[in-house]
Amino acid sequence: MNTSIKRVGILLCDNLLSTSATLPIEMLRTAEATAQGLRAEAPALDIMTLSRGATPVDSASGFRLTPSTAMETAPQLDLVHVPGQWRNPRRAIRRNPDHRDWLRRQHRGGAIITAVGTGVCFPAAAGLLDGKPATTHWHYFDQFQKDYPLVDLKRQYFITQAGSLYCAASVNTLAELMVHIIYRWFGRPVANNVERNFFHEIRGTFEPGRYFAEQVEFHPDEDILQAQIWLQDNFARKVSIPQLARQFDMSVRTLGRRFKAALGTTPIAYLQELRLKNARDLLQKTNLSIQEVAALSGYQDIAYFTRLFQRHFQTTPGKYRETVRAKLFSAG
Numbered sequence: 170m171n172t173s174i175k176r177v178g179i180l181l182c183d184n185l186l187s188t189s190a191t192l193p194i195e196m197l198r199t200a201e202a203t204a205q206g207l208r209a210e211a212p213a214l215d216i217m218t219l220s221r222g223a224t225p226v227d228s229a230s231g232f233r234l235t236p237s238t239a240m241e242t243a244p245q246l247d248l249v250h251v252p253g254q255w256r257n258p259r260r261a262i263r264r265n266p267d268h269r270d271w272l273r274r275q276h277r278g279g280a281i282i283t284a285v286g287t288g289v290c291f292p293a294a295a296g297l298l299d300g301k302p303a304t305t306h307w308h309y310f311d312q313f314q315k316d317y318p319l320v321d322l323k324r325q326y327f328i329t330q331a332g333s334l335y336c337a338a339s340v341n342t343l344a345e346l347m348v349h350i351i352y353r354w355f356g357r358p359v360a361n362n363v364e365r366n367f368f369h370e371i372r373g374t375f376e377p378g379r380y381f382a383e384q385v386e387f388h389p390d391e392d393i394l395q396a397q398i399w400l401q402d403n404f405a406r407k408v409s410i411p412q413l414a415r416q417f418d419m420s421v422r423t424l425g426r427r428f429k430a431a432l433g434t435t436p437i438a439y440l441q442e443l444r445l446k447n448a449r450d451l452l453q454k455t456n457l458s459i460q461e462v463a464a465l466s467g468y469q470d471i472a473y474f475t476r477l478f479q480r481h482f483q484t485t486p487g488k489y490r491e492t493v494r495a496k497l498f499s500a501g
Contacts, residue, residue, distance in 0.1 A: 173212045173213070174212060174213050174214075174215055175212040175213070175214055175215070175247045175248065175354060176215045176217070176244060176245070176246045176247050176248075177193075177194075177197065177214060177215065177216045177217070177246060177247065177248045177249075177250070178216075178217050178218075178219045178238070178243055178246045178248070178249050178250070178275075179193065179194065179216070179217070179218045179219065179250050179252065180219050180220075180240070180249060180250065180251050180252070180268065180271075180272075180291070181218055181219060181220045181226045181234055181236055181252070182220065182221075182226055182254075182261050182264070182265050182268070183226045183227050183261065183264075184227070184228070184229050184254055184255050184256075184260070184261055185226065185228050185229065185234075185252045185253065185254055185255070185261075185288075186228065186229055186230075186252060186253045186254070186255055186286070186340070187228040187229075187230060187232045187234065187252075188340050189252040189253040189285045189286065189288065189340050189343060190218070190228075190234070190250075190252040192340060192343060192344060192347070193250050193283070193343070193347050194216055196344065196347045196348075196351065196363055196367060197214055197216060197347070197350075197351065198214070198216075199362075199363050199366060199367070200351045200354070200355050200359050200360070200362075200363050201213070201214050203355075203358075203359045203362045203363065204355050204359050207358060207359065209355070209356065209358070209359065211354070211355050211356075211359065212354055212355075217236075217237045217238040217243065218234065218235075218236040218237050218238065219236055219237075219238050219239070219240045219243055220236040220239070220240060221239070221240050221241070221265070221267060221268075222239050222240075222241070223235075223236045223237070223238060223239040223240075224236070228255075229254075229255030229256075230255075240267075240268075240271055241271075245275065245278040245279070245280070246275055246278075246280045247279075247280060247281065248280060248281045248282075248283065248350065249272065249275050249280050249281070249282045249283070250282075250283045250284070250285075251272075251282070251283070251284035251285070251288040251289070251291045251292065252285060252288050253285045253286030253287050253288045253306070253340070254286070254287040254288060254290075256287075257287075257309075257312075258287035258288070258290040258291075258309075259290075259316075261290075262290055262291065262294050265291075268291055268295075269291070269294055269295040269296075270295075272291060272292055272295045272297065273295050273296070273297065276292075276295075276297055276333070276334075279333070280333065281333045281334075281335065281350070282297065282333060282334050282335070283335045283336075283337065283343075283346060283347075283350070284335070284336055284337070285336075285337045285338075285339070285340065285342075285343040285346075286305060286306040286309075286337070286338065286339055286340070287305060287306055287309055289303055289304070289305040289313070289336045290305070290313065290316070290317070292334060292336075293313070293316070293317040293320050294317070296319075297334060298317065298319075298320045298331070298334060298336075299317075299319040299320060300319060300320075300321065301320065301321060301331035301332075301334060302321045302322075302323045302326075302329040302330075302331050302336075303320050303321065303322060303323065303329050303331075303334075303336045304322065304323050304324070304326050304327065304328065304329045304336045304337070304338045305322075305336065305338060306338055306339060307324075307338065310322065310324055326338075327339070327342040327345075328342050328345060328346050335350075344367055347363075348360050348363060348364050348367075351363050357481075358483055361481075361482055361483055362483065365484075365492065390427055390430070390431045392417050392419070392427070393427050393428055393431040393432070394431075395417065396413060396416075396417055396424070396428070396436070397432075397439070399413070399416070400413075400436070400439060400440055400443060401443060404440060404443040404444050404447065404466070404467050405444075405447070405465055405466060405467045406467065407467075408440055408467070410424070410436050410437055410440075413436065424436060440467075441477065441481075444466045444467045444468065445466070445477065445478060445481050445482070447465070447466045448462050448463065448465075448466040448468075448474070448478060448486065449478075449482065449489070451465060451466065452486055452489055452490045452493065453490070453493050459471065459475075459486050459487060462486065463486075474486070
């Protein structure tokens with residue numbers, strides 16, 4: 170990972186939900202501190218809060234936020250985040266027409282744009298989401314569809330992605346999305362630590378609730394898709410990659426090459442990911458022994474399972490469970 174500066178802007182306006190503005194900052198700062206603690210090569214962060222003329226804004230709950238930078242003088246950013254609005258966003262859209270042109274310029278310049286809840290209306294109003302998948306808070310589905318009929322509203326998904334445009338339905342799923350961004354910028358160990366610190370003890374599985382166009386649309390290899398489905402159904406069994414290749418009429422080399430082209434990973438790495446995620450969920454949600462968890466995740470050698478789990482999540486299975494249970498019941 171190259172050491173560089175990532176410039177992040179949080180776009181503020183009156184009546185915003187302050188949590189949806191501050192959460193990305195806190196998670197990114199945690200990632201930065203974690204990377205420093207791990208002595209990992211990682212980008213430095215330049216995070217600025219923005220408004221028109223750097224004018225203070227009032228949140229829906231009465232907090233006054235003083236931006237650090239005028240929107241008009243902000244540099245080209247690597248990431249722009251648009252917080253959610255409390256209740257109907259139409260007034261904020263009308264009162265901030267210059268936000269649309271500014272978002273378009275930032276997007277043309279290469280910025281990742283993330284928006285949460287009703288904040289998704291800002292990139293939608295800018296036309297950035299026309300013909301692209303998006304989601305928003307469930308309460309505003311019908312209004313959003315009426316106001317932005319060219320947007321491909323994905324009501325069944327909590328997170329959507331199309332190129333560099335990301336939408337999160339709520340603050341909870343915004344946290345999931347930020348872990349994804351942190352993974353891209355800082356790598357897995359840092360992302361895992363941020364995940365543990367913020368919400369891993371209450372989250373469900375991430376994958377079914379997200380629509381990532383780079384995964385859903387940019388994967389035309391039907392044979393590899395079928396191999397994925399087979400692995401998802403059979404990861405707990407003894408799996409032989411040569412047998413898998415023969416099952417789909419390929420050599421091991423061809424299977425590996427096409428898997429890499431389609432998914433950016435190898436068959437064995439994909440299998441390990443499935444198994445370890447299953448183990449994590451079982452540790453979190455059941456009282457099964459570590460040995461039972463290992464067996465149900467496809468591992469008969471508990472020592473090998475423990476080494477893999479620790480390498481992947483930076484903690485042992487036992488310590489992971491202790492941490493989860495301590496956080497779950499500490500409030501009781």
